[in-house]
Structures are given as C-alpha cells and as structure tokens.
Amino acid sequence: MAALMDIPSLPGLGPEQLLPRTGVAASFPFNRFGLELTYLGRNAVWRAARMLGLEGGEVIVPAYHHGVEVSALLHAGARIQFARVDGEGRLDVEHVRACVGPHTRAIYVIHYAGFPQPLDALVEIARECGALLIEDCALSLFSSDGERPLGSLGDAAIFCFYKTLPVPHGGGLFMRKATTAGLAPLALPPLLPALSHLAGSMLVASERRFPSAGRWVRTGAKAVTRHIREWARDEDIPVGTQELDPAVLHLGMSPMAARLLETVDAKQVVQRRRDNWFLLHEWIGRPGRTVWSSLPPGVCPLFYALEVDDKDHALRRLWSRGIHAVDFWRYGHPSVPRDCFPEVEALRRRVVELPCHQDLGREELERMARVVWEVLET
Ligand SMILES: Cc1ncc(COP(=O)(O)O)c(C=O)c1O
Structure with missing residues (x-):
C-alpha cells in the first residue's frame, strides 16, 4: 500500500501559480493603489506605527495576540494597554472603551483566523476619543465582514501573505491616507533565501500532486534544493519567528515573491x-x-x-x-x-x-x- 502523504500546514507552490493569470480582477488589498509590500507583517506594523506618529502614545491591543506585533509597536515607541478578549475570540468592546485614557492614540484590532471583530462599535469608540484604528489582518487575507473587506475600514491595515498564499515571505501595509512620515523606502531583501524557499515549496507541492513521478526526478530536485539552501544559509532571514529583529524592519518583499501575488485567484x-x-x-x-x-x-x-x-x-x-x-x-x-x-x-x-x-x-x-x-x- 502506498504511504500516506503528510498534510502540510501551508499551501505549496504549484506550476499553475507560475503562469500569468488573465481575466480575473485583483481583490482587496491588491486592487488598492499604495499597498506597500514588506518582507514580513511585523515590518508593516512598525511602519504603520511610525507613519501614524504613535511614538509616546498609548495603543489599546487585544490580550490575545501573536506577540511580535506588540514588539513592533513597542519598538516604534508606543505604549500598550491590553484589552480583554472573550473565550470565543471576540474583542470586548466595553473593555476597550474602559481602557481609553487621555493618552490613547490608537485601537489595534486583530481579526483572528479570518473572523471579523465588531468593527462598527470599535470605529465609534475610536471616533469618540479621537483615536486611530489599525486593522491587523495578518490572519485574515481575503476575508470580509459581509460585503466589506477586512482591512478596508481602518486608518491602517496590516497583512501577512505567506500565511494564506504559497509565497516565501511577504507582508503588506495599506494606509487609508498616504503618508511616509520621513521613512526610508523599503529595501530589497537578499534573493537566495526566497529562491531556496520557493524551490522547497515547489518540491513539496509536486511530490503531493504527482506522487508516482519517477524517483530520480524527486531525488534530483531534492539535491538541487539542498544546494540552494546551503548557499542561502548565510543570508537567511527567518520567517514566522516570535522575536523581533530590528535589523530587518526596513526590508520589502522580493520582486520574485511579489510576482506570485499577481497570479492569485x-x-x-x-x-x-x-x-x-x-x-x-x-x-x-x-x-x-x-x-x-x-x-x-x-x-x-x-x-x-x-x-x-x-x-x-x-x-x-x-x-x-x-x-x-x-x-x-x-x-x-x-x-x-x-x-x-x-x-x-x-x-x-x-x-x-x-x-x-x-x-x-x-x-x-x-x-x-x-x-x-x-x-x-x-
Ligand atoms: C496577528 C499578527 N500580526 C502580525 C504578525 C506578524 O507577522 P510576521 O510574522 O510576518 O512578521 C503576526 C505573525 O504571526 C500575527 O499573528
């Protein structure tokens, strides 16, 4: 009996994703002018905090969070007030209201696993106290609250593409009002780690799709991937860690990875x-x-x-x-x-x-x- 294939946590890169896509309109946020493509989601959080001038101000953040988004806000000079989240992953709007103080500058909302938070109530609180609203959509790309795409309402929206799509890295920042606040433009990341990741992802995807492909094809592909990995080791910038590395916050998404976003349906x-x-x-x-x-x-x-x-x-x-x-x-x-x-x-x-x-x-x-x-x- 053939051995069962593993069930991976993330989608792999199939050959169809390398072909240009025609006749399908881009979806939010890719249809918005000014979307910045960053190396990681945390880079987008840090940039948003800097562009919105949150330094020295207080940001209300849900107590249920990844951890690195909090580090990015702190690194940008914000102070944090944690708000309650209930057992069903809902941000407690009344507790957010109670957290508002004279130094509140922003409310940071996280839409967990694609499920929308009560945005209308949060917008109302933000308006009442003159605070900004930041939507963290790291876990909710392409999700909507009814007809309204998540990330389209806040003053800033953060995305993390590699969690949903087969790209080696990549985050996004969409600001409702364009501003750069004196930030340097994003720099290009090293090429080899992205190449190495893409090769690995294609290998896994092709093994899953064509399990009966000749053993020599797989062995050859694995050897090539191993070599690229070895070359890339010194330059590797890890993806998905919980620790913030300030040295990589200025990096953007590699053009090769960004091209893959264009093929997404x-x-x-x-x-x-x-x-x-x-x-x-x-x-x-x-x-x-x-x-x-x-x-x-x-x-x-x-x-x-x-x-x-x-x-x-x-x-x-x-x-x-x-x-x-x-x-x-x-x-x-x-x-x-x-x-x-x-x-x-x-x-x-x-x-x-x-x-x-x-x-x-x-x-x-x-x-x-x-x-x-x-x-x-x-
Ligand atoms: C809610 C949330 N925001 C931001 C981030 C930062 O994303 P990245 O790891 O791409 O920096 C994460 C990472 O898991 C996250 O879960």
Missing part, C-alpha cells in the same frame, strides 16, 4: 478554504470544540481552531499521523499582566490550528477528521 482561495472548513466542521462534528462554531458569509478561514484539553498530547498525536497541526499562540508578549485575562490564557492552552487551506482535498480532510476523533476520545 482570491475567489477560488476563499471558496476552497470555506468548503474545507465546512467539511472539517461536519466531519469532526463537535461544534463545542471549536473557537468559531459557524462560518459567516465572506469569512476566509485561515485554519480550523480546534479546542483540546491536552494540547501537547493532541499535537503529538496529530504530528505522528503526518498532520502538520500548529501550536497556535501558546505564549503572548511577556508584558501582558499575569492572571488578568483568564479566557485568553485558556485559548492559549487549548487551541490547535488544523489546516483547511486551498491545497487540501476531501480525502485528506477525512483523514484529519478521523485523527481528531481519536484525539478527542482519548
């Missing part, structure tokens, strides 16, 4: 992710075991947020069966006061990220759901 990505989310939800069949138990129209889910009692056990089990589930946000920024946000601490302890991306098919989802069943039963 956003509608198709959204549809595939939604279909996959629905299938997982149905097959896992435990609505009480997911942070978001319904998928409103317009949401492009980044992953399926499974809640488990013993995260280490669940992850070990999933990984041992080839499912690249992710330990989602176990630790936040160290400056969050202890014991103040019990619901957030519970989410950090319990949430496992299951992939539902556009590369996955029914068989893989069924296999994943079966393993989840085992995890929840033991």
Whole structure:
C-alpha cells in the first residue's frame, strides 16, 4: 500500500501559480493603489506605527495576540494597554472603551483566523476619543465582514501573505491616507533565501500532486534544493519567528515573491478554504470544540481552531499521523499582566490550528477528521 502523504500546514507552490493569470480582477488589498509590500507583517506594523506618529502614545491591543506585533509597536515607541478578549475570540468592546485614557492614540484590532471583530462599535469608540484604528489582518487575507473587506475600514491595515498564499515571505501595509512620515523606502531583501524557499515549496507541492513521478526526478530536485539552501544559509532571514529583529524592519518583499501575488485567484482561495472548513466542521462534528462554531458569509478561514484539553498530547498525536497541526499562540508578549485575562490564557492552552487551506482535498480532510476523533476520545 502506498504511504500516506503528510498534510502540510501551508499551501505549496504549484506550476499553475507560475503562469500569468488573465481575466480575473485583483481583490482587496491588491486592487488598492499604495499597498506597500514588506518582507514580513511585523515590518508593516512598525511602519504603520511610525507613519501614524504613535511614538509616546498609548495603543489599546487585544490580550490575545501573536506577540511580535506588540514588539513592533513597542519598538516604534508606543505604549500598550491590553484589552480583554472573550473565550470565543471576540474583542470586548466595553473593555476597550474602559481602557481609553487621555493618552490613547490608537485601537489595534486583530481579526483572528479570518473572523471579523465588531468593527462598527470599535470605529465609534475610536471616533469618540479621537483615536486611530489599525486593522491587523495578518490572519485574515481575503476575508470580509459581509460585503466589506477586512482591512478596508481602518486608518491602517496590516497583512501577512505567506500565511494564506504559497509565497516565501511577504507582508503588506495599506494606509487609508498616504503618508511616509520621513521613512526610508523599503529595501530589497537578499534573493537566495526566497529562491531556496520557493524551490522547497515547489518540491513539496509536486511530490503531493504527482506522487508516482519517477524517483530520480524527486531525488534530483531534492539535491538541487539542498544546494540552494546551503548557499542561502548565510543570508537567511527567518520567517514566522516570535522575536523581533530590528535589523530587518526596513526590508520589502522580493520582486520574485511579489510576482506570485499577481497570479492569485482570491475567489477560488476563499471558496476552497470555506468548503474545507465546512467539511472539517461536519466531519469532526463537535461544534463545542471549536473557537468559531459557524462560518459567516465572506469569512476566509485561515485554519480550523480546534479546542483540546491536552494540547501537547493532541499535537503529538496529530504530528505522528503526518498532520502538520500548529501550536497556535501558546505564549503572548511577556508584558501582558499575569492572571488578568483568564479566557485568553485558556485559548492559549487549548487551541490547535488544523489546516483547511486551498491545497487540501476531501480525502485528506477525512483523514484529519478521523485523527481528531481519536484525539478527542482519548
Ligand atoms: C496577528 C499578527 N500580526 C502580525 C504578525 C506578524 O507577522 P510576521 O510574522 O510576518 O512578521 C503576526 C505573525 O504571526 C500575527 O499573528
């Protein structure tokens, strides 16, 4: 019997993504003039904070966060007030209101896994207190609140493309009003690490799509990829870390990676992710075991947020069966006061990220759901 392929956490780069796309209009944010393409999402956070003049001011940030976005705000000179997030991942609007003080300059909203926060209420608070609204869409590319694309309402919106699309790196900053605030233009990143990542991603994708391809083809491709990786090692700029490296904040996205964004069919990505989310939800069949138990129209889910009692056990089990589930946000920024946000601490302890991306098919989802069943039963 053929060995089962692993189920990767991110989509891979297929040959069709190298071809120019015709007849499909670009979707938000790629259809907006002035979208800046940065190397990472954190670069966009830092630039937004500098452009909006947040230095010395206070920013209200959800207590449930990755951690590096907080570091980027602090590095730009902002001070942070943490606001409550409930057990269903909703930012507590009343607590945000209570956090507002004389030095509040901005409200920072994070749309988790594609699910929109209550923007109208937050816009109202921002207006009342004269604060700016920043939408962090690192986890919600192509997602909408009904008809309104996430990221289109705030004074600034931050994106992180490599979490949704098969690009080696890349973040985005969209400012509602153009400003540069004396910031230097973004610099080009080194070429080799991007090339190495792309080669690796193509290799994984082709192994998944053409498992019966000749062994020599795969062996040859692996050797080439290994060589590129070795050349690129000295120049590598890691992606997806929790630590902020100020030395790379000035870097933009490489033109080669940016070209891949032009080939994306956003509608198709959204549809595939939604279909996959629905299938997982149905097959896992435990609505009480997911942070978001319904998928409103317009949401492009980044992953399926499974809640488990013993995260280490669940992850070990999933990984041992080839499912690249992710330990989602176990630790936040160290400056969050202890014991103040019990619901957030519970989410950090319990949430496992299951992939539902556009590369996955029914068989893989069924296999994943079966393993989840085992995890929840033991
Ligand atoms: C909510 C959020 N904002 C910003 C970032 C920063 O993105 P990057 O790792 O590309 O710098 C992340 C990273 O995971 C994130 O989860």
